[in-house]
Structures are given as structure tokens and as C-alpha cells.
Amino acid sequence: MCGRIRPRWVLFMWRNLFFALMLVSTLSTNAYAHGVVGDYTFLEPLITQDPAPANELDILAPSWNRSSDANTYSIGSSVEKVLWLDDNHMPRFSIGGGSGWVHQSPFQEPSSQGFEGVTMFAKWAFFYSKEHEFLTSIGMQIQLPTGNTGIQESSHTSLGPTFLWEKGFGDLPNAPVLKYLRPFGIQTDFGYVPAIGGPTHHHMFADATIEYSLPYLSNNVQDIGLKWPLRNMFLFNEINYDQLITGPSGETFPALLATPGIAYISYHFEIAIGTQFALNNAARPGTHAAVLGLLDIFYDSFFPKWGNWTINKGPAE
Numbered sequence: 001m002c003g004r005i006r007p008r009w010v011l012f013m014w015r016n017l018f019f020a021l022m023l024v025s026t027l028s029t030n031a032y033a034h035g036v037v038g039d040y041t042f043l044e045p046l047i048t049q050d051p052a053p054a055n056e057l058d059i060l061a062p063s064w065n066r067s068s069d070a071n072t073y074s075i076g077s078s079v080e081k082v083l084w085l086d087d088n089h090m091p092r093f094s095i096g097g098g099s100g101w102v103h104q105s106p107f108q109e110p111s112s113q114g115f116e117g118v119t120m121f122a123k124w125a126f127f128y129s130k131e132h133e134f135l136t137s138i139g140m141q142i143q144l145p146t147g148n149t150g151i152q153e154s155s156h157t158s159l160g161p162t163f164l165w166e167k168g169f170g171d172l173p174n175a176p177v178l179k180y181l182r183p184f185g186i187q188t189d190f191g192y193v194p195a196i197g198g199p200t201h202h203h204m205f206a207d208a209t210i211e212y213s214l215p216y217l218s219n220n221v222q223d224i225g226l227k228w229p230l231r232n233m234f235l236f237n238e239i240n241y242d243q244l245i246t247g248p249s250g251e252t253f254p255a256l257l258a259t260p261g262i263a264y265i266s267y268h269f270e271i272a273i274g275t276q277f278a279l280n281n282a283a284r285p286g287t288h289a290a291v292l293g294l295l296d297i298f299y300d301s302f303f304p305k306w307g308n309w310t311i312n313k314g315p316a317e
Helices: 008-026 213-220
Strands: 056-066 070-085 090-106 112-115 118-129 134-144 160-167 184-193 200-215 235-246 256-264 269-275 290-298
Touching: 008 184, 056 090, 118 160, 134 184, 134 213, 213 235
Parallel strands: none
Antiparallel strands: 056 070, 056 290, 070 090, 090 112, 090 118, 118 134, 134 160, 160 184, 184 200, 200 235, 235 256, 256 269, 269 290
16 A cells, blocks of 8 residues: 555544544633643644643644655654642743654655654743743753654754743733734744764754634633634644755755644643645745644643642642
8 A cells, every 4th residue: 555545544533533522622611721821821833842841742743745756644742741830830841752653655666654763852941921921941852863764854863952932912902903912922942953973964943833812812802702612712823944954965955834723722632733835945845735733632631630740849739
């Protein structure tokens, strides 16, 4: 089987999983436990790294990409654990990691498949302002070449820093017309991850997510009568920059992509879907069409005592 047609069981699985999660969400409260800074709840983006430490399990992150020479299917997963809370019970430090499985189906060559390398990270939110719905953090990211040759991007270990911040617009005046800008939020990241012990794949990336929170609109600006599930929806668009600063000839040009999508967030989970469009010539051969998804489980909402365990506070009461 060449793998160029999306397997029906994947679509069947996502359809049934979606309806099961919708049923769970109708039984839960309207409270939000993740990515909250002040009154603003930030979503977990598809590409952009979330600046806020959180207890999360990205249990499924499927994607399909059609390039000029192949179809690529992948399923990623990752986990993050908060290890330190401050006296205001704001998450300040977390660690995490993840990997993925990839199936590449070239148009003119045999298919290949295997696992990507493992990525691990640590993240420290060193400043936040609830009043201004602002948080900024720094992190360290390491990529280990534990995957299959030909699938993982590099055969060398890579290590480097990341800088992240997010801002809600809720501190804008609650004036006519202007108040409808208050549900906007922005999340950004920047990272430089050079290879260790090898001359190739010195990787630099930067991303920005602009989002519009319908829950914030209904709860903090004006209730316009939105019903479930629209009341829990976020609209967003990401701008993604990716470049090899040094690398193989012809592969060091900066790629720019737009990733628009929609997300549904409940107390227990987030489910999001989006697509991608090339914004420059370097990105166009690798992105003729794309679909990305995310199922993010807030596992501490299911296991509140031990899911919220931290080094300095212990198990949640």
C-alpha cells in the first residue's frame, strides 16, 4: 500500500473521538485551567510554542502535507509537566518532551516511514502581569537523534535557547467598538538550536499566533448570545518562520508559512484544526497543501491531586 490515500480508519477514529470529547465537554464546567494569565485563556497553538508552563498531554498531533514531490503523513505526541508554582499558584517552571511517527510517500520513489528524533525542553516563566494579561518565558531545547535515518531531520544532537511571550488585549478601554478588540491575544516564540558536534542543521525558528477568543468576548466584553460549541471557540492564524542557518546547499533559505485554524477549548481538553499556505518562494515547493490537527488533554483536570503535583507544593489539596 503506497499510503498516498489517507486511511479511512484515521478519519473514523477522529470522527468518533471528536463526538466523545464533545459529550464530555457538555458535562464539564465553563472554567478554564490552562494558559490563564489574568482573565485571558490562551490556546495551545499548532506550531507556535506555548509560552505558559502547563500540565498537558498532546496525545495526537496528526498532519498531512503535500509537497512538490511527495505526500507526508505524521502523528506526533508530547507531554509537559509543571514542577514549580509561585505563591499565587501561577505555574512558573515546567519540563517536557515529545516525538512523532512519519510516513513519506514520494511520487517517484518507494515510501519510507519511521520515528523522528526526541525533543526535550525546560521552560521558566520569569515574568507575568495578570493585570495586563502578559507572560514571558525562556527555555532550553534539546533534540536527540534517536529516530530513523532518513526520517529525522539531523543525525546530530542539537541544543539551544528559546524565548517566548504572550499578551492578551483585555487592558484596552471598554469603549464602543474598541472593546471588541479586547478578545484578541498574541503568542510568539523564537529559538536558535545549533547542532552539537556536526556542521549541519543549525536551526532557527520564530512563530507568532494571533487569536480571537469567543469565550473572552462572551464572558468579559459582551454576551452576544453565542451557544455551545461556538461559545468555546477560538479563531487564530499563525505566521511561521523556519530556516537552517547552516546546512546542505540549497536548504538554507528562510521559509514563511501562514497557518490559519480554529480551536475548541473546554475544561478538560483542546481540539484544533488548521491548514497551511506558503508565503514565500522557499516555502512553496514544500507546502502545496496541508492539514494539521491537535488533541491536547489537560490531564490534571482528570487527576487533580497528582496531576497538579509540584516540587514546592506537593500534591494538590
